[in-house]
């Protein structure tokens with residue numbers, strides 16, 4: 001299998017870049033096709049029906065490219081469509097919830113784990129199920145943090161406002177005596193320094209990006225271009241403002257990126 005088969009990474013917007021970055025770091029020979037549905041972000045406050053419809057529009061779009069695997073790099077979409085996508089697609093499909101839950105189970109000593117995410121992710125209890133499947137003795141406390149994504153989207157992740165919002169939102173979790181906290185949303189790693197400060201050093205923060213990329217590496221046939229010195233040409237597609245996407249992607253990935261605009265709705269009608 002060669003580089004004509006890419007790894008697709010899909011998300012509701014720019015948040016999945018935290019996962020794409022880790023995939024690029026761990027699998028530098030692989031070509032990534034990233035799709036961010038920025039025009040309809042955030043998914044976290046939408047109904048499961050909408051999230052399902054939008055996610056499959058991204059999937060149908062990206063399936064026009066020859067793929068070796070699909071990563072659903074959005075916790076909300078993973079919670080709603082992972083099982084259906086795995087049944088529907090003839091290739092490995094990896095979500096971010098199982099890998100994050102696995103990393104948390106490995107990290108916890110006291111067995112008291114917190115999960116923060118969007119309203120939909122928390123409501124589906126997808127993390128809770130994944131955590132308790134292998135370890136029914138765990139104490140799991142989930143909390144929706146709907147104000148976190150806008151802070152990141154508005155470039156306020158390091159602001160005083162972010163500190164205040166994070167402190168106020170996480171107050172109920174501070175009383176839970178946790179030793180591990182899953183950042184169950186793609187945007188939250190960008191708030192990690194503040195979340196750590198608020199939760200205290202005794203709480204280990206878990207981001208699923210690293211573990212997701214590791215799981216991906218076990219499910220694909222590595223690229224045979226590795227003997228060649230060329231770098232893969234990644235492609236980033238957004239349904240929103242391509243210039244804005246490029247500036248965020250270049251800042252987070254720390255390299256120049258090629259961004260194309262596509263209307264995901266039209267791609268399905270075509």
Ligand code: DGL
Nearest residue numbers: 012042043044075076186
């Ligand atoms: N990507 C979403 C997630 O990981 C966060 C942003 C959104 O609500 O769409 O849950």
